[in-house]
Amino acid sequence: MATSSVSKGCFVFKPASKKRKRVVGAEDYFVDGGEDSGYGKERFSICKRLWEKINTDTEVLQDELNKKMLDSLLEFIKKYTTSFESRADDWASLMRASEIPTAALVLGVNVPDHDMTFQSLTDLLKESVTPFAVSLQAKECSALKNLMQRVLERLMGVGVLLEEYEEDPGMSLAQKRVSCSINALCQWYKTVVKKHIVKSPGKKSSLSASPPIVLIFKDFEAFNPRILQDFILICSRYIQELPLIFVFGIATSPSTIQHMLPHSVSSLLCIELFQSLSCTQHLATVIDKLIVTSEFPFKLSGKVLQVLVSIFLYHDFSVRNFVKGLQLALLEHFHSQPLSVLCCEKRDALHYAEKLSHQDVELIRQLPSFMRFVEAQEPQEQVQLLTSDEHVKTVCQKLLKDLRKYHKNYYPILRCLHTLTSSLPKYPLGKQIRELHISCLEKNIWETNEYESAMQLLRLLAKDELVSTLRKCADILKSGNTKKTRSALEQLEDYFIKFEQLDNLSADNLDEEEATSQKDLQIKTDLFQLQKTLLEMETRRSKKISPFEVLRNEALDVFDDLVRSHLIPPETQPLYEVCYYSFSGVLRRHLNATPRTSIQTALNHPFYYLQNENLKTDTGMVSNAAPDICIAYKLHLECGRLINLFDWLEAYATVASAAEGKDPDSDEYGKVDEVKHARFIQAVSELEFLGFVKSTKQKTDHVARLTWGGC
Template sequence: MDLQATTSSVSKGCFVFKPSGKKRKRSIGKYICLANSDDRENGKQRFAICQRLWGKIKGDTEALQDELNKKILDSLLEFSRKWASSFQCKPDDWASHMRANEIPTAALVLGVNVPDHDMTLQSLSDLLQSSVTPFVVSVQAKECAALKHLMQRVFERLMGVGITVDEEDEEESSHCNTAVHQKRVHCSMNTLCQWYKSVTKKYSAVSPDEKRSVLNKDALPNPPVVVIFKDLEGFNPRVLQDFILICSRYTQELPLMFIFGIATSPSTIQNMLPHSVSSLLCIQLFQSLSCTQHLATVIDKLLLTHHFPFKLSGKVLQVLVSIFLYHDFSVRNFIKGLQLALLEHFHSQALSVLCCEKKEALLSAQTLSHQDVERIRQLPSFMRYVESQEPQEQVELLTSDERVKETCEKLLKNLRKYHKNYYPVLRCLHSLTSALPKYPLGKQIRELYVSCLEKNVWESSEYGSAMQLLRMLAKDELVAALQKCTDVLEQCKAKKMKRASQQLKEYISKFEKLDRHSAGDNTAEDFTSPEKSLQKKTDLFHLQKTLLEMKESRRTKKMSPFEVLRNEVLDFISSLVRTHLALPDEQPLHEVSYFSSSAVLRHHLNATPRNSIQTALSHPYRYLQNEALKTDAGTVSSAAPDICIVYKLHLECGRLINLYDWLEAYSTVVSAAEGKDPESADYGKVDELKHARFIQAVSELEFLGFVKSTKQKTDHVARLTWGGC
């Protein structure tokens, strides 16, 4: 039967046609390949490298997430196991191990980084299912608007059966504490208790080898039922109260346990639940790791390392950090921004085929096509490198492809050596300056890193202030800071860093020798010094003479051995900074690894809906691409959509807009669009159709937030915005 025959029917119906599968979304690989359609092979290779790098980012961040959350998750597991062990007795005696009708509850304060909560709670759910109980349920506020919906989600995810809700019995179910719906198949707490008993009884009856297939190998005979409320603040307080009251009546039959995911403060529980309800919970507080500490660890492990070839420029890193600090505090979204930067880099930069591990990059450099060689010659950093060479070398680099490939291999090696020395010196400088008063170079290493990416840090006034403060440190403080620098440099395998570490150790040993020889080096106290003469009786002339001698002696005073050694070691640190913290932009072929298009990243991540809406209303041609809508700047075509005409007219009004005048102006513009004669009687006349179109356009403007109704005048609306695109 053909398609026309199957759908031609007198009666109305709903017909579903499965997609043919021919229309598929364009993959990322095709997206990258289409950036340079003339070089398909290059695009495929870049896509493969991009996939590997993203896989490394994803794997490292997940491992880092588990490592950072290990402490809090272990504490929650210990809490769950403690209460689970109290349930391992006869069902009738469960209440004897708890205060009457109390439900053990873990209040997990996760912080305001709400997008990251799902990852943490999912890890917790997986750990609980693998080591404590298989009965773990997670619910969200958006799916539990009413009590019946909350209980429905809990029952469905516990029992693994579909449960329907009849809207006609909603009022009846709201008055029932023990059953959500009478017509549904045994959807009540009693049924849930019976189901739990049957499952645990079946589990206890099977052999130990078969237990692994029923539950899990480490499950206890009476495992608890854990309900995780992912976003406690989003739940309706009344729904939550009723659910807790219902569950408290079944603590003797069902071992329940709650976990509250809290974004703000533990006081939220007291604000949402009255004392009569909160007293039914045995609450223990857990605090997760700060999101700023999490971000610092992610940046330290992913960006501040030479093992990861992809790099961010200072402005791009500032965009990502600014979104984190001023929008959502979400490390997960920060990683998504990093993924977007990675994708944009491999899409826009054809030479990103060299942004990979050392061996693969050198092999790719040997097999570069003539087109890629020309791209290398056009790089600003490579052009500066060519200009710095001898004339004969310049000719060869501009004419010989093989010479460019050989030079490219050398420059790629130099770029990796640069990164190997860059990050240890950066950490060394941060360890010295992070504890100084007022943090002249920043408290976090990311602040110092951004400064080093944007300009030569030793040329800044902040660096001069930091050096002055370091020259005022006492010996113990300075030796402790130098020891931290030595520990940082020792972890680096680069030869230059090994030598620098050895040099710092020698300085530390010299400081220690000053202590042992300080007693012998002290000269005898000069009792005839000007300072001592002040203690004797004298007249005004001798007092003035003595003060002048003291001032002169201070000018010509020699530095102590400690001051000399301190200046020497700080000069050594400054030489390391000037040598190894040069700008990445000064390194040849830095464009291969560094993504610097901060405007592209900001455009994708920093949404500006108001500007986009105003642009669409003022210049509809930009979106509709209709030639009839092309107009001069500041005008709107009479053929534009109604909302564009109404928006343009409202820009000409003041704070209060008279609806009748607005309607007449709209009707005049629409009449011109219809081609009516301006001299005719119907020109500008308001009919029912125009009136309806006008009301709809005004309603849309009100929905978008441009106007609102006002009580000052009944036939007016108030304007909420000023200016336009």
């Protein structure tokens, strides 16, 4: 559109009518092929509810696990706050004139989880102790002035004027900046405390009259030691005017404080140590509440759970990242499995099963577990299952109920077996319940050598130890709400009565045996006859099984039968695919990224990422139309340990000339001009940045190759 006019003017052109772009919601990605045959929106809704439940439960668990430590930390801060307010004589006894109360919070190496702990601490402080709680990180405190600036800005809520900047006289009152000094902080604090006393002289508040200033150093080890030393020295001069309290977040060991701060500085701190629970205990609690339970409908296969646990143990020890992996598995399951709409509460699952479409019924018939179920039925039943959709829906509802009963029996028996074997020497079935759970998911646990050795050790337990362990199992079975668990509990109660009856009988039997032995030994005999008598007595004792041993074997046989009946792998249950996510390879690829492999794939096969038809080539070849870095990478693979830059440049220029379509017989073909030289230098710089080559002092015009082979 163009307009010619002698005078200037304003012209309005209506835009061409365009189709309004459809906004795609998250639930639309769960719908396959534009048809809602797989209950895409319902699956998304169920997935979202379970996702929110995971988040809520993990936050509650985190608060419960840290409650004891945080309560102790709050008491520590309140103690020094009260002392500062009273200005009593015991103030000097609690800390010397220049000492700063410091809490050394040892949280462990699971750094990604520390944010949740510090957030909980900050919230508790602001609720019950002080509104002046500031969190600091090393990356934002590269110098002392930056550290002071962050503290003042977050406390005072205004900008801070650094020395190299001058205040603009045109600033409004709200935009005024204060000088970056501890003296300015003192003046501000006195003003705030006075206002607080004037506003509420007679009112009782949960906050103290002179609230302390709590400075939380989240990653203490990452701070520059020199900056910390100077900051502590400055603060110690003002401790009588400012109620400062430090909290050091330590990931490694409390000795880090002595390593980073000299004695002249650390002596200015009144340090008290606070230890959090280990990350393995956190993980055990999360697995106990979210995975080893029948209340949570979504399940993980043994291999998937092993991937998540391996990443936790060998990479970061982060429970937070473990939960994110669990959420990723949840999302993948509901996105890739159309029948996951049945992975929900019992009432909703039966409702969706009753309304399955013909396409969904066909998907059920294609499930491996359902195919095995059909093969085990009578011929007439097989015909019904393969031809009648309504019959499949009815059977599907029954199978979902059976699957729920299987889980209600599986988890109590699993906990009982773990209780029995977790204290055995060398832990034949694992020390943590997750190890036993993974073994039960993958194979018949009673067919393993570890199970046999565990049962042999259990048959050697003393009476007191056995009875106490069985009572723990009885408490677990009480939580079960099935006929099988109630029946097992009744059997255990009978054995407890029998064990108590043994206490009275064992003493009488022991007296009779001793009397018989004494009579045998009192008979006058020679040395040979005495030896023979002793051997007969020993043989008689070894062959005779005591009543306790009989009861012990019977009680353990009850548990052995329960294990063989209820701890069978979930793959044997029809429709287990509805609840279990088993694609461990997909999860490993998402969570265990291999950047070098991805980079080499992109450089060797640029079509894989760029999807440009001109980049399609045979295996081992790179198109001359590929990006410069791909061409340079392919050429460097043909060189040895040292690469001559001039030879590399000439080879690159030849390929670049072919890409430009120049005649191979012309003089311009393969000639290095300024543009090609600049492109080559950029490609080599990028390869050096990625770690494929580096400069070397052996030869000035060469670079050293750092990797070998491609993907």
